[in-house]
Each structure stands twice: as C-alpha cells, then as structure tokens.
Amino acid sequence: MIFLRILGVLFLLLGASQPMAQSRQADKPAATGAAAPAVPAAVPAAVVPQPTSKRNFGFSALDSKPLMRLVPTDGPPSIGFGLRRDEKPVKAVFRIKNTFSPALIPEQSHIRVLLNQEVVGTVQMNRQTAGKQTSKEFELDPTLLREYNNLTLEFVGHYTNECEDPLHTNLWADIGKGSEVELTVQRVRIEDDxxxxxxxxxxxxxxxxxxxxxxxxxxxxxxxxxxxxxxxxxxxxxxxxxxxxxxxxxxxxxxxxxxxxxxxxxxxxxxxxxxxxxxxxxxxxxxxxxxxxxxxxxxxxxxxxxxxxxxxxxxxxxxxxxxxxxIRETGAAVRRKPYDAPNWVRVDRPMKFGELIDSPQQLQVYGHVPEPVRVSLRIPPDLFTWRSRGVPVDLKFRYTPPVRTIDSMLGMSINGELVQSVNLRSTGQGGESARVILPLLDGGLLGDSREMLIPAFKLGSRNQLQYAFSFSYHTAGNCRDTQIENIRAMIDSDSRIDFSGYPHYAEMPHLGYFSTAGYPFTKYADLSETVIVLPENVSATDIEVMLSLLGRMGESTGHPATYVQVTGPKDEAQFVNRDLLVIGPERQQAFLDKWRRLVPAVITGPQQKVMRPENSLSWFNNLLDDAVTDRRAAQKQKHLRGDGPLAAMLGFESPYTAGRSVVVVTSAEPGDAAQVLDTLNNDDIAKTLHGSVVLMHGGVVESIFAGKTYAVGELPIWTAIWFPLSDRPVLLAIMSVIAVLVFAFALWRSLRAVAARRLRESGE
Missing domain, CATH: 3.30.379.10 (Chitobiase/beta-hexosaminidase domain 2-like)
Known part of the structure; x- marks a missing residue:
C-alpha cells in the first residue's frame, strides 16, 4: 500500500511539471530577433496588454496669449476634457506654471485646484518665490474622471489684514503657458453594437x-x-x-x-x-x-x-x-430647399439666439469682467447687403444691477470689432435709447432690451457676435467696507436677429466662398445640384480629397450630402444644369481640354501659366473699370512648379450651363492635391482666399484674379442698374454728363418750340 501511494504522488508531480514549465517559458522574455510566441487561443484577447497614449489639454485663454491673469472677483478659468468610450484613464497629471503678486500675504494666498468641483490640491504662495514663475505637478485620481471633466482654478488672495479692497491691483496671480492636463489612456475593448x-x-x-x-x-x-x-x-x-x-x-x-x-x-x-x-x-x-x-x-x-x-x-x-x-429602403429622402441648411441663419424670418446655440449656458456669464458671450452666425455667402443700413438685432439681456453705473457697460462686437456699447443701469428707469425696460426679475436680475444694427460690410460667411459685460464696483472710502456684488449676466435666448429681405447675388468665381462655406455647392444642403467629377483611374489621394471636402461641406451646412452625384469625365450628360467639383490631375480630366479657353490656369506640363483676367462686361467698361487694373497684374505672373509640390484650386463658369460654377482641385503631380486640404484646414488662411485661382507651393498660398467673371443670383431692377456702376466712377461721370446734355438738349428744344409758337401767335 505504501508503495502504491508513493507511485501516485510521483505521478501527480510529473503531471503538474509540464504546465509549470510552460508557464515559466511564457514568462521568459523572447530572444532578440526571435518571433514572439503566439497567444494561445484559450487565453482571452482582453488580457493582452494594450498600448497607452497621451493627450494634453490646456486653458483656451492661453492659446492666443502667454499669460492668463486670475483675480478674485472674476469667474474661475477651467480646462474641459473628455474620455472616449473605448479608453480608460491610466494616469492624469495637472501641470501648472504660476506667478503670485509680490504684495500678497503668503500664509493667506493660494490657488485651489478643483476637478469636477472636488478639491484635489492647492498651490500655496511662497515668500521666496513671490513675483517669480514656479511650476508644480498634481497627480489626479483617475477614478474621479468622468465622460466629460472640468479642472477649475480658484484664486484666493490677501494683501493686508485690515481695510482690504477685494479689487485692489495687488490681488492677482498669473497662469503661464504650458499649464495643462496630461492624460494617459489605455485602449479597451467595447462591444460590437x-x-x-x-x-x-x-x-x-x-x-x-x-x-x-x-x-x-x-x-x-x-x-x-x-x-x-x-x-x-x-x-x-x-x-x-x-x-x-x-x-x-x-x-x-x-x-x-x-x-x-x-x-x-x-x-x-x-x-x-x-x-x-x-x-x-x-x-x-x-x-x-x-x-x-x-x-x-x-x-x-x-x-x-x-x-x-x-x-x-x-x-x-x-x-x-x-x-x-x-437595411430596407423606406423611400427617398426629402430634398432640401435652397439656403435651408440647418447651420445657416434663416433668410425667410428672424431667428432667436436660442436657435443659434447648443445650450443656454453659452449665454450666461459670471464676474465683474467676464469672458464675452459668443454667438456664431453662418451666412449664405451670396446674401447681398449692398447699401443696407445694417442687420437689425432685437437684443434682450439680464444682469445684476450694479451699484455704480458710470463704468458698467455692455459692448457688442462682430468678429472682434466693436459695434456699439450701452450703459448698464441700476434701476428700471432707462433713457431714450432703451426701447423697453423690464422690471426686476427673479434672482435680483434686471431686464433690458435694445435695438442694434450690425454693419453689413463687416459680415462674412462665418461670423461671431460677442457681447462683453463689464461691471464696476463701489468703494465707500478708506477702511470702509467695499461692496462686491455677486455679479451675473446673460443674453436672453429670445433675442432676435433678422436676415430676411435680402436678395441673393454674387460675382463669381470667388474661391473664398468655397473655402469658408463650400459655396456654391452648399446652396442646397443635400448637394442635390452638385456633381463630383473624378478621374477614371482614381487614386487614394483623389478619394481622400473628395471625402474630406464633403466632410467640410457637411460641417458647413449641418446636413449630410444625401443627393450628391459622383461620376467620371466621360459622363458629360450629367454636367448640364449642375455645379461641378472636379478633383484630380488635369491631364486625367479629358473634358477640360475642350474648354481650355475657360480654365483660368494651367499647372501641368511644360506650359504652366495663368490666364489673362477678363471681365464679363464689354471692353469699354473694362477700360473704365478701376478694379481691372489689379486684375491685369495676374497676366504677368508666371508660376513654375520647380522642384517642390504644386497644388491649386481653380474656379470658372460651367461651359455646359450659364450661371453654373466649376471648381477644380488639382495638382501638378499625383499626390500633391492633399496640400489643398492642409490649406483649407487652416482657418486663418482659408478666410483670406479669393479670386479664381489659388496656388499652393512651397508653403506659400497665392490668390489670383484670372479668367472671365460672371454673376449668380438676381437683383431688384434699380439695384441691378446702380450696383454695376458703383465701382466705375469714370463711367458714372460720363453717363451723368451725357444725361445732363440730353436733358439740356431736350429743354432747349422745348423752349425753342415755345418761342416759335409765340412768334406765330404774335404774327397773326
């Protein structure tokens, strides 16, 4: 019996030795150059370590300036950042670069760091480093992170123990560039759903x-x-x-x-x-x-x-x-009407501000000098506002009544340019400029309403209204209590802006309209009047350009391109009565060769050149048109490819239908057209583009007037007469002289006829 038990124990030990050896072998690092061992099928894929990646998030105020100043009475700045569904946080670090005012009391001055309204640390002032920039890191607990997070800074400062003015100039702390949250995340598996x-x-x-x-x-x-x-x-x-x-x-x-x-x-x-x-x-x-x-x-x-x-x-x-x-076809989607893009302002009725924002919180601010309330406006590029007195805004706003009204103001700007300022009153008695003064509302807020006008010439395709509140504070005197109000303010979502009543008219080609709004293709949000022409042998770059441009148009309109058509250069029957977006090298778009006289530039082959500018009016008008002087400069420019890549956008009138547009996105060599996407993704450059030719080469972007111009849209009859003459003063002067001469001649003939009749009557 004892012998049999010993054999049994030996058998068990021998059976267990093999998996243990396999386990040790799996833990052993692979030799250099050897293939990594395959993961057994029985081991779930989730246990395979996934790589990590890092992302950095900073304060938006530091994007355009090196420092951000904190004062106790203004709203605290914050960093917003989120987590994707398919990732989990492994590590989160907040780095802050700060400088405290040298006049502060170190024991009573600090910056509180809050993550999702929970205090995660403080930056204490140090007397030895006062007035100097210091750095500090905070480890953030990844378990505190949510789908969307806010890291906020609250400044607490004191410069004296008695008679302290909460808005004294000594009370400040600067946050330097490089203050950011660094988030380390790891990919996780999500369900197939x-x-x-x-x-x-x-x-x-x-x-x-x-x-x-x-x-x-x-x-x-x-x-x-x-x-x-x-x-x-x-x-x-x-x-x-x-x-x-x-x-x-x-x-x-x-x-x-x-x-x-x-x-x-x-x-x-x-x-x-x-x-x-x-x-x-x-x-x-x-x-x-x-x-x-x-x-x-x-x-x-x-x-x-x-x-x-x-x-x-x-x-x-x-x-x-x-x-x-x-998927089963449930019927054709309803076609969109012209200019009804969800992201564009309505041109058939006034719009409420509530229709132009994502959430009401965008219209609310806190503090004595808070960040401006911003409302974005996207306008059809061909909205004709010539000689308009301005776009009317029925503005309604609410605010905490200030103790001092002398320096309390609301300023309205458009695209960073001041349009108008109004004083904020402390009671319900307004001046003549106030159309309506509302009574004191719930929460101690005073309501006010004003009619304002936005200068039409300051508007572009993409605009931003900024409403900046600024409140003063009341000081009773030395060693007296200073009243610091809990200032709140908001623009009412019932405020209205009215773009109705303007005609649609534009002089084309204008590649600036295409770069900022996708016009003329986005006139119909579903692109039902657009045909994209690709080469027969399409390349990966051509496809990327097409998809990315359609992505930009979807971003512009807020609606997918459900009715866009895509075809090749041989299918010219689809080109009639459509706007054409042509993508790819010119030599692969055969139909362009037939219309070479219309294409404003040639950038392929040995004969690279830009066409002579040509106005659609007569030669006599061209002679008297001051603008043609600038356009003629284009005919002298020679743009050679040299050794670097060259890409271009070209615009001209469709040879198949008058009043329809063609935009060509092309390059000298296959693969260079991706430069166009890089250019359009730079908002600062995209909004400066114009003309009929845009060349991109060696990091330089040039806009050129070349080729023939044409017009799209319609104007009222009197506007159609006077608008073409508005930028031709010489022609207008000649016509005025001719009109005076004609009137004088008619008057002379009339007076001569009257005199002759009197002579006949007197002779009788």
Missing part, C-alpha cells in the same frame, strides 16, 4: 481633429465612392469645428477604427472569404489588424445597395442595434 454609433468612429468627447480611414477594394467604382461621400459628409457634420480628414486605403487595412465599403463585385482582400451580400446592410466587426479596434462595414449586393445603407445610416431611418442590421 450598432446602437453605439457614431462611436467609436467619432466620439464627441475627443477634442482633436477627426482622422477616420476609409477602406475600399483595389479599384472602387464611382457609385461606391458616392456612398462613401454621403457618410463622410455625415462624419464631417458630427466633427464640426474639429475638422475631419478621411485617408483612403485601397485593398489594405490600417490599424485603428475605420469604415469599409464592400459589394459582391468590389471588396477588400480581407473580406474575400465572406459570403455574398444579399442586400444593403451595416455591420460592426473587430479590426483584424489589431484585434481591438472596430470596423464599420457598409455592404450590399451592388453599389446601389451601398447608397441605401449610407442614407439610412446618416439620416437615422433604421433602428440600429446589435452586430449587424439589414
């Missing part, structure tokens, strides 16, 4: 540019690219101010989240073993390139099915949930 869309492909908590790869077969058809363009405009709309880029991958699968388009005839290689698609469908699947990212598969039996699936996705027609959803 269509109900999460648009996450994880777009997450509103991410405050950086959206870069979403699109995956196609080796040679995608134009119909497939149309479906992709519809979804790209939707993602661009969602991304908004973040901007969006859509790198294209042909028959290759990148790491990270991506959108894939596949039909039975066109599918990327990694889907080769998938069964045939029966109809339009949407599916979420893991990305096999990294095992944790997600792919949004838009599939169908053919390209028409892709369009059905794409429209259902962007319009929300289907109740999406689970890993896969089969």
């Amino acid at each position: 269509l109900a999460l869309l648009p996450e994880p492909f777009f997450d509103k908590q991410e405050l950086i540019r959206l870069k979403l790869p699109y995956v196609f077969a080796a040679k995608p058809s134009h119909a497939t690219l149309r479906a992709a363009g519809i979804t790209a405009s939707w993602f661009g709309k969602l991304a908004g101010w973040r901007n969006a880029r859509f790198p294209a991958h042909l028959d290759s699968l990148p790491a990270g989240h991506a959108v894939v388009f596949a039909t039975n005839a066109e599918r990327p290689a990694f889907l080769a073993t998938e069964p045939p698609f029966a109809g339009p469908a949407l599916r979420i699947m893991a990305n096999p390139s990294d095992g944790i990212s997600k792919l949004l598969l838009v599939s169908g039996a053919d390209a028409d099915d892709l369009a059905v699936a794409a429209r259902s996705l962007v319009l929300g027609n289907a109740a999406l949930s689970g890993r896969q959803a089969e």
Whole structure:
C-alpha cells in the first residue's frame, strides 16, 4: 500500500511539471530577433496588454496669449476634457506654471485646484518665490474622471489684514503657458453594437481633429465612392469645428477604427472569404489588424445597395442595434430647399439666439469682467447687403444691477470689432435709447432690451457676435467696507436677429466662398445640384480629397450630402444644369481640354501659366473699370512648379450651363492635391482666399484674379442698374454728363418750340 501511494504522488508531480514549465517559458522574455510566441487561443484577447497614449489639454485663454491673469472677483478659468468610450484613464497629471503678486500675504494666498468641483490640491504662495514663475505637478485620481471633466482654478488672495479692497491691483496671480492636463489612456475593448454609433468612429468627447480611414477594394467604382461621400459628409457634420480628414486605403487595412465599403463585385482582400451580400446592410466587426479596434462595414449586393445603407445610416431611418442590421429602403429622402441648411441663419424670418446655440449656458456669464458671450452666425455667402443700413438685432439681456453705473457697460462686437456699447443701469428707469425696460426679475436680475444694427460690410460667411459685460464696483472710502456684488449676466435666448429681405447675388468665381462655406455647392444642403467629377483611374489621394471636402461641406451646412452625384469625365450628360467639383490631375480630366479657353490656369506640363483676367462686361467698361487694373497684374505672373509640390484650386463658369460654377482641385503631380486640404484646414488662411485661382507651393498660398467673371443670383431692377456702376466712377461721370446734355438738349428744344409758337401767335 505504501508503495502504491508513493507511485501516485510521483505521478501527480510529473503531471503538474509540464504546465509549470510552460508557464515559466511564457514568462521568459523572447530572444532578440526571435518571433514572439503566439497567444494561445484559450487565453482571452482582453488580457493582452494594450498600448497607452497621451493627450494634453490646456486653458483656451492661453492659446492666443502667454499669460492668463486670475483675480478674485472674476469667474474661475477651467480646462474641459473628455474620455472616449473605448479608453480608460491610466494616469492624469495637472501641470501648472504660476506667478503670485509680490504684495500678497503668503500664509493667506493660494490657488485651489478643483476637478469636477472636488478639491484635489492647492498651490500655496511662497515668500521666496513671490513675483517669480514656479511650476508644480498634481497627480489626479483617475477614478474621479468622468465622460466629460472640468479642472477649475480658484484664486484666493490677501494683501493686508485690515481695510482690504477685494479689487485692489495687488490681488492677482498669473497662469503661464504650458499649464495643462496630461492624460494617459489605455485602449479597451467595447462591444460590437450598432446602437453605439457614431462611436467609436467619432466620439464627441475627443477634442482633436477627426482622422477616420476609409477602406475600399483595389479599384472602387464611382457609385461606391458616392456612398462613401454621403457618410463622410455625415462624419464631417458630427466633427464640426474639429475638422475631419478621411485617408483612403485601397485593398489594405490600417490599424485603428475605420469604415469599409464592400459589394459582391468590389471588396477588400480581407473580406474575400465572406459570403455574398444579399442586400444593403451595416455591420460592426473587430479590426483584424489589431484585434481591438472596430470596423464599420457598409455592404450590399451592388453599389446601389451601398447608397441605401449610407442614407439610412446618416439620416437615422433604421433602428440600429446589435452586430449587424439589414437595411430596407423606406423611400427617398426629402430634398432640401435652397439656403435651408440647418447651420445657416434663416433668410425667410428672424431667428432667436436660442436657435443659434447648443445650450443656454453659452449665454450666461459670471464676474465683474467676464469672458464675452459668443454667438456664431453662418451666412449664405451670396446674401447681398449692398447699401443696407445694417442687420437689425432685437437684443434682450439680464444682469445684476450694479451699484455704480458710470463704468458698467455692455459692448457688442462682430468678429472682434466693436459695434456699439450701452450703459448698464441700476434701476428700471432707462433713457431714450432703451426701447423697453423690464422690471426686476427673479434672482435680483434686471431686464433690458435694445435695438442694434450690425454693419453689413463687416459680415462674412462665418461670423461671431460677442457681447462683453463689464461691471464696476463701489468703494465707500478708506477702511470702509467695499461692496462686491455677486455679479451675473446673460443674453436672453429670445433675442432676435433678422436676415430676411435680402436678395441673393454674387460675382463669381470667388474661391473664398468655397473655402469658408463650400459655396456654391452648399446652396442646397443635400448637394442635390452638385456633381463630383473624378478621374477614371482614381487614386487614394483623389478619394481622400473628395471625402474630406464633403466632410467640410457637411460641417458647413449641418446636413449630410444625401443627393450628391459622383461620376467620371466621360459622363458629360450629367454636367448640364449642375455645379461641378472636379478633383484630380488635369491631364486625367479629358473634358477640360475642350474648354481650355475657360480654365483660368494651367499647372501641368511644360506650359504652366495663368490666364489673362477678363471681365464679363464689354471692353469699354473694362477700360473704365478701376478694379481691372489689379486684375491685369495676374497676366504677368508666371508660376513654375520647380522642384517642390504644386497644388491649386481653380474656379470658372460651367461651359455646359450659364450661371453654373466649376471648381477644380488639382495638382501638378499625383499626390500633391492633399496640400489643398492642409490649406483649407487652416482657418486663418482659408478666410483670406479669393479670386479664381489659388496656388499652393512651397508653403506659400497665392490668390489670383484670372479668367472671365460672371454673376449668380438676381437683383431688384434699380439695384441691378446702380450696383454695376458703383465701382466705375469714370463711367458714372460720363453717363451723368451725357444725361445732363440730353436733358439740356431736350429743354432747349422745348423752349425753342415755345418761342416759335409765340412768334406765330404774335404774327397773326
């Protein structure tokens, strides 16, 4: 018996030795140059360590200036940052660079650091470092982080123990550039569920540019690219101010989240073993390139099915949930009317400010000199405001009545330029300029209302109204209590602005309208009057340019491009009565050769040149037009490609339909056209573009007037007569002289006839 028990123990020890050895082998580092051991299938993928990444978030006030000043009576500044659904925080650090006023009492002065309204630390003043910049780091507890977070700084300062003025100039602390939150996050696996869309492909908590790869077969058809363009405009709309880029991958699968388009005839290689698609469908699947990212598969039996699936996705027609959803066509989407883009101001009626903001909190401020209330306005570029007295604003606002009204004001600015200021009163008795004075409202707020005018010539396609409140404070005297009110102020959401009654008219081409608003294509928010012309042999760069431009248009209008058409250069029947967006090298767009006399510039081949500027009016008017002097300078400019990349945007009137526009996005060499996207993504440059030719080369962007001009839209008859003469003073003077001579001649003939009649009567 004892012998048998010993054998049993030995058997158990021998059986356990093999897995223990395997475990030690798995823990042993791989040799240099040797292949990493494969993870056994039985081990869940979630245990595989995922790489981490870092993101930095700073104070918005430090984007444009090196220092941000804190004073006790102003609202505390904050850093807003969020967490994506597919990531978890591993580490969070707040770095602050600060300088305390040398006049402060160190024991009583500090800065409180709050994360989501909870104190996480303080920056104490030190007498030895007073007046000098110091740095400090705070470790933030990752468990305190939410989907969206606010890190706030509250300044507490004292410069004396008696007779202290809370708004004394000695009470300050500066926050320096480089003060930021550094967030370290780790990717986590999320479920395959269509109900999460648009996450994880777009997450509103991410405050950086959206870069979403699109995956196609080796040679995608134009119909497939149309479906992709519809979804790209939707993602661009969602991304908004973040901007969006859509790198294209042909028959290759990148790491990270991506959108894939596949039909039975066109599918990327990694889907080769998938069964045939029966109809339009949407599916979420893991990305096999990294095992944790997600792919949004838009599939169908053919390209028409892709369009059905794409429209259902962007319009929300289907109740999406689970890993896969089969889509059924529920009828055509309602076509948009001209100028009814959701992101644009209404031109048929006044608009309330509440319709122009995302939340009421955007209209409220706190403190004696708070940040301005900002309201963004997007206006159709062809809104004709010539000789307008101004755009009327019926402004309503509420505020805490100030003790001193002399220096308490509300200033209205447009795009950073002051338009008008009004005094803030402490009682309900207003002056003649106040149209309505409301009684004291709940919470001790006083209501007021004013009629203001925004100068029309200060408006562009993208505008921002700024309403800056400034309140003074009351000091009773030395060693007397200083009254510091709990100042609050807000612009009422019932305030109105009225853009109705203006005609639509614009002189074209004007590439500035295209760069800032996507005009003329975005005149219809669904791009129902737009045809995109791609080369027959489309490249990945051409696709990226098309998708990214459609993303910009979706961001401009706030509506996906559900009716855009995509075709090739041979399908000229679709070009009639449509605005054309031509993408790709000129030599691959054969139809342009037939209309070479209309294209304002040639940038491919040995004959690179810019056309002579030409006005659409007669040669006599051109001779008397002062503006032509500047345009003629373009004919002397020679733009050679040299050794660097050259890309361009060209604008001209469509040769197929008068009054329709063509915009060409092209480059001297394939692949250079991506420069156009880089230029348009720079808002400071994009808003300065104009003319019919924009050249991008060597980091330099040039706008040029070249080629023939034309007009779109209609004007009232008297305006149509006087407006063309407004910038032609010589012609206007000649016409005035001719009119005087004609009137004088008519008067002379009349007087001569009267004299002759009297002579005849006297002779009788």
